[in-house]
Amino acid sequence: MAVVSPTLAGAVAASVGTVVAALRCPQVVLAVGVGATLTSSQFGPAVLAGSYLLVLGGAVAAIDSVANRRTVGLWGALLTTTLGWLGFRLLLEAEVDVARAVAASAGALILALACRHKESDWVPPFAIVGLLFVAASIVLGSVDPTGLRLEGISGNPNRMVFGLLIFAPPMVAYMLRRVTPLATLAMGAGVVAVPIAILRSGSDQGIAGLAALLLAGALVVSRRLDRVGTLITAALGVTALALAGLQQDVVSTLSNDTLSLSGRTDLYGVAWRDFLASPFIGSGTLRVSEGLVVERSTHNSILGFAAATGIVGAVLWIAALVIAAHSALRSLRAGTLALASVIVVVVSQMVQSIELAPATWAILALAVPRKETV
Numbered sequence: 517m518a519v520v521s522p523t524l525a526g527a528v529a530a531s532v533g534t535v536v537a538a539l540r541c542p543q544v545v546l547a548v549g550v551g552a553t554l555t556s557s558q559f560g561p562a563v564l565a566g567s568y569l570l571v572l573g574g575a576v577a578a579i580d581s582v583a584n585r586r587t588v589g590l591w592g593a594l595l596t597t598t599l600g601w602l603g604f605r606l607l608l609e610a611e612v613d614v615a616r617a618v619a620a621s622a623g624a625l626i627l628a629l630a631c632r633h634k635e636s637d638w639v640p641p642f643a644i645v646g647l648l649f650v651a652a653s654i655v656l657g658s659v660d661p662t663g664l665r666l667e668g669i670s671g672n673p674n675r676m677v678f679g680l681l682i683f684a685p686p687m688v689a690y691m692l693r694r695v696t697p698l699a700t701l702a703m704g705a706g707v708v709a710v711p712i713a714i715l716r717s718g719s720d721q722g723i724a725g726l727a728a729l730l731l732a733g734a735l736v737v738s739r740r741l742d743r744v745g746t747l748i749t750a751a752l753g754v755t756a757l758a759l760a761g762l763q764q765d766v767v768s769t770l771s772n773d774t775l776s777l778s779g780r781t782d783l784y785g786v787a788w789r790d791f792l793a794s795p796f797i798g799s800g801t802l803r804v805s806e807g808l809v810v811e812r813s814t815h816n817s818i819l820g821f822a823a824a825t826g827i828v829g830a831v832l833w834i835a836a837l838v839i840a841a842h843s844a845l846r847s848l849r850a851g852t853l854a855l856a857s858v859i860v861v862v863v864s865q866m867v868q869s870i871e872l873a874p875a876t877w878a879i880l881a882l883a884v885p886r887k888e889t890v
Contacts, residue, residue, distance in 0.1 A: 534569055538576040538627065542634070545573035546627040547641035550875045551649050553620055554679040556671025558658075567620040570874055574623025577630040591839070591884045592629045598832040599625055599877060605800045605825045614802070617872040624874035628881030638882060639854045643690035646683025647706040653680070654713055666716040673717040678864055681725040682875050684710045685732070685856035692853070721867050728863045732856035735848045787819035791826070798826035802869065817865035833871070837862050840883035847885065858883040 537545045552566025581588075588596060603618040631638050653668030653676055660667050668676035684707065691703035714722035790799055802824050803813055814820040818837075822830035844858035857879045861870070870876045 531572060534572050535576050538573040538630075539580055541636065541641075542573065542577055542627045542630045543636040543638040544641045545569055546624060546631060546638065546878055547645040549573065549620070549627075550624060550642075550878050551645040551679075551683075553874050554649065554675065555669045556667075556675075558669075558671055566874075567616055567623075570620045570623035570627065572623070574626035577626045581626075581630065581633070586633055588629050588633075592632075592881070594832065594836055594839070595625055595629075595877065595881055598829070598836055601829050601832065602821065602825055602871065605798055605829065606802065608800055614872060617874075620874045621872055621877045625877040625881050628878040632882060632885070639686045639689050642683060642686040642854075643703060646687045647702060649679055649683055650687075650706045650709050650713065654709060665718040666713060668713065668717075673719050674721060674868060677714055677717050677719045677722040677725065678860075678868060678870065678873070679875070680710050680713055681722070681729065681860040681864065682857050682879060684729060685860075686854045688733075689852075689854040721864065724867075725860055725863060728859050729856055732848050732859050733853070735845070736851055736853050783813075783815050784819055787814040787816065787823045790823040791819070791830075794826060796826045796828070798822070798824045798829060800824060802872070813869040815867055815869055817869055817871040820869050820871050836880060837865070840880050843884040855883060 534545060549566045549569035552562045552569065555562045555566070580586075599618075599621060603622070606614050606618065628638075630636075649669075653666070653670070657666060657668035657670075657676070659665060660673060665673045666676070667673045668679075670676035670679060687703050687706050687710075691700055691707060694700050711726060714726060793799070802820050814823060818830060818834060821833040840858050841862045844855045844862075847855045848859075861876055861879050864870055865876070
């Protein structure tokens with residue numbers, strides 16, 4: 517009698533569970549998958565498992581949508597076209613190493629569109645996964661080779677910061693629901709830990725991200741305050757961030773490194789010249805090389821899209837960002853605090869290459885509620 521391997525049995529059970537979850541609660545599969553893909557190669561099984569969840573979950577959600585004749589709408593069509601063109605250009609140029617990232621991003625997008633269509637409450641699972649991500653980053657996380665910057669479980673300070681900023685809004689939103697005293701207390705502790713971890717990361721863009729979240733919070737609070745109260749709230753927040761910046765010598769040490777955005781301006785120039793070399797269809801690669809710059813990401817998703825996919829991809833990406841930001845600001849003004857994560861994506865993509873991060877596509881897909889139109 518043949519004996520079934522425990523590993524095989526576990527994989528089959530996980531696959532069946534993913535299929536059922538993708539049909540019944542796609543927001544859970546989406547949150548867990550996104551969180552897992554934000555970890556580093558040090559946690560290889562987690563990254564692979566997250567990608568597997570998103571790909572399988574996305575495939576199931578896509579089949580379910582076709583079977584039930586659900587359409588993605590104009591917003592879903594725009595995002596699908598944008599990611600599809602990016603994936604096509606990368607894979608056409610034999611960028612096989614990004615195939616998994618493209619597939620995981622596509623899975624995240626499809627799952628998020630399914631959540632949007634079903635009007636699933638995605639805040640609780642994202643808040644819980646976010647709390648686990650924050651706790652693991654601080655308790656189990658490591659520091660960079662200098663021993664000065666916390667990089668958490670992401671293997672990179674900026675990658676960790678992106679994850680923290682993405683998860684912070686749904687954590688705050690879930691905390692304010694006051695589901696249970698224990699949940700409120702746990703989420704409150706997690707929210708407090710986010711800026712602490714960001715300060716320990718030494719990431720200047722983390723300060724910028726916190727400022728963006730603060731402004732988003734002020735926009736929500738302004739619904740219940742008069743103009744003076746809103747200005748006081750914003751001023752106190754800006755002051756706190758300024759003091760945090762001074763503590764990190766962000767303002768007092770305007771070195772060449774700071775003024776050049778940690779060397780990013782050189783990469784921007786190379787990416788722009790790559791775009792000009794093939795402005796219509798792009799180079800088909802997200803990495804640029806010129807002189808001393810060898811196989812580096814652009815650290816700017818707009819330039820990354822332009823260099824890799826040409827003017828078509830850049831226009832699609834910019835259009836998606838503008839529409840997402842506009843919808844998120846409207847939702848924030850109406851009190852939907854969780855969508856501040858959209859502002860994080862819009863701000864972060866100016867200094868990070870996040871165009872193949874599943875979290876990016878998940879958050880953008882959720883930016884425009886189903887009742888709204890593009």
